[in-house]
Amino acid sequence: MTPPQAAVRPYAVLGIASMAAFMVFLDTQVLFVAFDDIRRSFPGVSFAAMSWVLSAYTIVLAAALVPAGRMADRFGRRRVFSVGLVAFTAASALCAVADSPALLVAFRAIQALGAAALVPASLAVVLSVFPAPKVPAAVAIWGAIAALAAAVGPTVGGLLVDGWGWRSVFLVNLPVGLVALLLAARFVPESKEGTHARFPDPVGIVLLAGSLSLLALGLVQSDQWTWTSVRTLGALAGGLVVLGLFVVRSLRHPHPALDLALFGARSFRWANIATAAFTIGFTAMFFAQVLFLTQVWGYGIVRTGLAMMPGPVVVMVLAPYFGRLAGRVGQRTLLVPGGLIYAASGLWLIAAVGTTPHWAGQILPSALVAGLGVSLVIPHLTSAAVQGLPPDQYGAGSAVNQAIRQLGATFGVALTVALSGSATPGSVLDAFHDVWWMLVVCGVLTSAAAMALPRREPDVVVVPGPVAAIGEAA
Incomplete structure (x- = not known):
């Protein structure tokens, strides 16, 4: 049940949203530090193949950010914030128990979908509860969380990996996500747009993700396949063709994935x-x-x-x-x-x-x-x-x-x-x-x-x- 407006505590909402955002930003930073330990867990897998643990996350996040922001406005910012928390936390647990690189990459993609819903919605719920004169200060505090995550991320990641291995960097998200979810249900009010706008083109979203995946594949594998191999040139050419289709569709569609x-x-x-x-x-x-x-x-x-x-x-x-x-x-x-x-x-x-x-x-x-x-x-x-x-x-x-x-x-x-x-x-x-x-x-x-x-x-x-x-x- 949505708390009555009089009961809304803006700084409590800011704290909850910042907690969730910090979890996402910290996870991004510590994965760079944990990457070498992840590679050692799968010694038969190439450096290039393991890099998809990082690339899959950023590709999915890039493709999903815009539609996720629209979903928060349309279906309710607290609702999307909570769904993002559940998805990100659950995917973190799955990453921690993944026993193959393929599963780890797949779960990282799910984690990115959760982050795509969670991060824009976390800022949206903050903006919805602060009066206009206090918005700049609230946004500054929210943004400072990202800087703090970047500052402590390498050290936190190093301590976690050194003490408990790379799986711990995912497990640490579980208590933070669960606490943030419980607090959101209690303190975060629901808000949404008054007039529904059209949802961004889903085909365009798929084309964007596909083009990025092919281009990243060609770049990542170029050293193993060689730059002049059919596979490298095919992946890069395919990525450019799909990117061209995405641009053409975006220019023609009334509600494109990217305007x-x-x-x-x-x-x-x-x-x-x-x-x-x-x-x-x-x-x-x-x-x-x-x-x-x-x-x-x-x-x-x-x-x-x-x-x-x-x-x-x-x-x-x-x-x-x-x-x-x-x-x-x-x-x-x-x-x-x-x-x-x-x-x-x-x-x-x-x-x-x-x-x-x-x-x-x-x-x-x-x-x-x-x-x-x-x-x-x-x-x-x-x-x-x-x-x-x-x-x-x-x-x-x-x-x-x-x-x-x-x-x-x-x-x-x-x-x-x-x-x-x-x-x-x-x-x-x-x-x-x-x-x-x-x-x-x-x-x-x-x-x-x-x-x-x-x-x-x-x-x-x-x-x-x-x-x-x-x-x-x-």
Whole structure:
């Protein structure tokens, strides 16, 4: 039964929604740290094949975010929030007992469906209970949860894996999910849209997921199949063909899975190009750092988590300040130098890092510089994307931006696997140099795309849509 409006406690709702969102964001971070231990549990499976434990999640999440946001508005935000909690928690339990890579990948896909319902609905229930003047503060608190998850994720993941193995990173979701579900039933009021809008095109959703799967398959397997093999070229060509069908259908369908007409707005177009470029580099950086520290320097999993903490801590400290600054000077002023600073962190890795461990002199400076770059870029990409849109398109625009963010994460993992997956002891440093050069290119492309944004957009909007801040501080 929905609590009466007078009984609604906005900060209790915020706490419950933040708890659930933290669980999802933390799970995403700790999986990178747990990946090597998962591989050791299935020694007969290739690095490329095991990478689908990560890629399947991001592909499904990218394809499901927009329709999940619409479902929350139509069928009830608390209802979808609760369904997402059940799905994510149950899938976590299934992942923990999976006895084959195929089952683990399948359960990760189910987990992504739960996350796609849970995360936008968690923000939507917060927005539905706070008065307009307090919305910016509430969104900032919700977004800070993502930064906190990023900061503690590597260390928490390392401690869990070192003490109880990779299955524990999934089991830890069970008590959090159950408590959040019970509290949601007690404290979270139901809310939904007054006028039903049409549901996004389901065929388009399938085409989008199919094209991403084929493209990721071609990239991930390119090292084993070789770039010129029929299978690699066939997967990449098939992905491009299906992507073309998706674009054609989206342009013609009255309610497309992704509203491509939004890209007619200059800010939206270039901010999303910057989002795609930066997210590829950001995901590759995080994944490659775990692989390098564990496989090349021989760090234990807990030490790896601790070694990775400084960058996210810098983001957690600086992102709120830069968020306020963007309201005065505009996002472009921060995004352009941010991308270049991030690129500089990749150049440092190429120039300074060797196979002999020296964290303070080699990794730490790059992590601090990268944290500064991330602080200048990630918190402003969604607001820059929707800045030039009419207010009634903020929700749709932010949903598309978050889907593109997930697409970038998919290709960040796939490219890291393709570049470093089969490195030998003699070529390992060259392989990681290739990944770090990719970070440099992604940072420069981010700045180049940001140059096309309006020079100054004061009074940065706080997006009131259900997926406005997903990943803003992650």
